[in-house]
Amino acid sequence: MRAFARATQLGPDLRLLVAHEYRDLGLLLRQVAFAFLTGGLLAVGAVALVGWLAAQRLAGRIGRINAAFRHPDDDALTQLARDSKDRDEIDELTRHSGEALARLRRLASAQRETTDQVAHEMRTPLMHLDNRLVKALAATPDGEIASRIVDARLEIRGIIRMLESLLDIAASQARRGDRHGLAPVDLSLLAERLGELYADSAEDSGHRLELAITPGVIIEGEEMQLTRLITNLLDNAFKFVPLGGTVRLELAMGPRLTVCDDGPGVPEGDRERIFDKFSRAGNHGAAGGGAEGAGLGLALCRAIAERHHLEIALIPSEKGACFLIAPESKK
Numbered sequence: 001m002r003a004f005a006r007a008t009q010l011g012p013d014l015r016l017l018v019a020h021e022y023r024d025l026g027l028l029l030r031q032v033a034f035a036f037l038t039g040g041l042l043a044v045g046a047v048a049l050v051g052w053l054a055a056q057r058l059a060g061r062i063g064r065i066n067a068a069f070r071h072p073d074d075d076a077l078t079q080l081a082r083d084s085k086d087r088d089e090i091d092e093l094t095r096h097s098g099e100a101l102a103r104l105r106r107l108a109s110a111q112r113e114t115t116d117q118v119a120h121e122m123r124t125p126l127m128h129l130d131n132r133l134v135k136a137l138a139a140t141p142d143g144e145i146a147s148r149i150v151d152a153r154l155e156i157r158g159i160i161r162m163l164e165s166l167l168d169i170a171a172s173q174a175r176r177g178d179r180h181g182l183a184p185v186d187l188s189l190l191a192e193r194l195g196e197l198y199a200d201s202a203e204d205s206g207h208r209l210e211l212a213i214t215p216g217v218i219i220e221g222e223e224m225q226l227t228r229l230i231t232n233l234l235d236n237a238f239k240f241v242p243l244g245g246t247v248r249l250e251l252a253m254g255p256r257l258t259v260c261d262d263g264p265g266v267p268e269g270d271r272e273r274i275f276d277k278f279s280r281a282g283n284h285g286a287a288g289g290g291a292e293g294a295g296l297g298l299a300l301c302r303a304i305a306e307r308h309h310l311e312i313a314l315i316p317s318e319k320g321a322c323f324l325i326a327p328e329s330k331k
Contacts, residue, residue, distance in 0.1 A: 005017060005018065005019035006018050006019075058090065061090050061094065062090070064076075064080065064094075065080065065093065065094055065097050068080050068097065068098065068101055069097070069101065076101075077098055077101055077102055077105075080094050080095075080097060080098035080101070081095075081098050111170070112170075112171060115167050115170055115171070116167070119163060119164070119167050122163060123160060123163065126156050126159060126160055127160075129156060130153055130156050130157070133149050133152055133153050133156070134153070136149055137149045137150065137153075162296060165296040165297075165299075165300055166277075166296065168228075168300055168303070168304075169277065169296065169299055169300050169303045172225070172300070172303035172304050172306070172307040182220045182221055182222060182308075183220065183221075183222075183223075184218050184219070184220060185218065185219050185220070185221045185222075185223045185226055186216075186217070186218055187217045187218065187219050187221075187226065187251060187255055187257070188213050188214060188215045188216055188217045188251060190223065190226060190227060190230070191211075191213050191230060191249060191251045191257070192211070192213050194227065194230050194231060194234065194249075195209065195211040195213065195249055198234050198238070198247075198249075199211075201238075202238060202247065205238065205243075206243040206244060207238055207241060207243070207244070207245055207246070207247060208244075208245070208246045208247070209246075209247050209248075209249065210246060210247070210248040210249070211248075211249050211250075212248070212249070212250040212251070213249070213250075213251045214251055214252045214253055217251055217252070217253060217254075217255045219255055219308065220308070221307075221308045222307075222308075225304045225307065225308070226304070226308070228300070228304065229301050229304045229305065229325070230249075230257070230259075232297050232298075232300060232301050233259040233301060233323055234247065234249065234259060235297070236297055236298070237259055237260075237261040237263070237321070238261075240261070240263045240264065241261040241262065241263035241320070242263060242264075245261060245262050245263055245320075246261065246262050247259070247260070247261045248260045248261070254326055254327060255310075255325070255326070255327075256324065256325070256326045257324070257325040257326075258315075258322060258323065258324050258325070259322070259323050260317055260320060260321070260322035260323070261320040261321055261322075262319045262320040263320045263321065264320070265317070265319065265320050265321050266314060266321050271314050274298055274314060275298045275299055275301075275302045275312065276299060277296055277299040298312070301323075305325055306328075309327065309328050310325050310326065310327060310328060311325070311326055311327070311328050311329065312324070312325050313326075
């Protein structure tokens with residue numbers, strides 16, 4: 001029999017011997033190892049669980065900040081204010097983010113109110129002046145004077161349309177990323193309705209309109225703004241395509257909306273700036289169409305597209321001009 005032993009001399013004739021058999025030592029070592037392994041796994045699991053819960057909580061807090069930046073509506077800002085309790089740096093970031101977004105909303109609201117007031121102050125006297133010109137036109141028998149009055153009225157209406165276009169551009173740009181006011185819009189139905197409307201006028205003007213509309217294309221947006229986006233592109237195309245020419249309106253899933261024509265197209269050197277305000281291309285008036293040639297049509301189209309998280313671009317085509325509206329690319 002094997003054993004561990006230790007002897008201690010207690011006196012001249014007295015010795016204490018303590019011994020322990022070690023036939024079960026392997027089992028003991030295994031039990032100790034199992035205890036340490038189990039304890040270690042439990043400790044690691046507990047640390048991992050606490051870390052995961054902390055990471056989920058942190059991700060939720062950061063997610064609410066990101067959501068507020070994507071859609072800074074009242075609910076998102078209220079949630080940020082509720083989360084900022086000054087417990088740590090994330091709460092401080094939450095508070096600063098909420099204050100910054102609220103400040104931006106106030107600035108945007110003030111800007112809209114100012115532009116609306118300016119528009120009202122400018123539009124009202126112009127309309128009064130137009131009414132006076134109407135009375136003068138009815139009272140004058142002189143043909144030359146009447147012609148000049150008609151020209152003056154056309155100029156006044158052009159100024160009013162330009163002013164309204166500028167305000168629409170500013171309003172769309174200010175509301176970019178704001179989900180307020182957006183609702184599901186059946187873009188297919190909208191495009192078909194506009195296509196039918198333009199098909200009749202195209203036939204009367206000696207043009208041809210081709211439609212290729214995929215049904216069931218739904219988008220979150222403002223129906224009136226989307227209507228103006230499509231009509232601006234169609235108006236530009238029909239305005240500058242020659243008699244007998246063709247305009248094609250296509251809509252596919254994505255959404256991907258294209259308006260193409262076989263007109264003179266846009267010169268190569270003008271393609272980078274055609275979406276700028278007051279910009280006009282050399283050959284194709286569509287580059288500056290809208291607001292009766294003020295160069296705001298495509299600028300407004302771009303502002304409306306960006307408001308709906310879309311991009312508008314002039315894409316290569318064999319002939320004429322072809323404009324594509326598609327979701328914003330991820331950069």
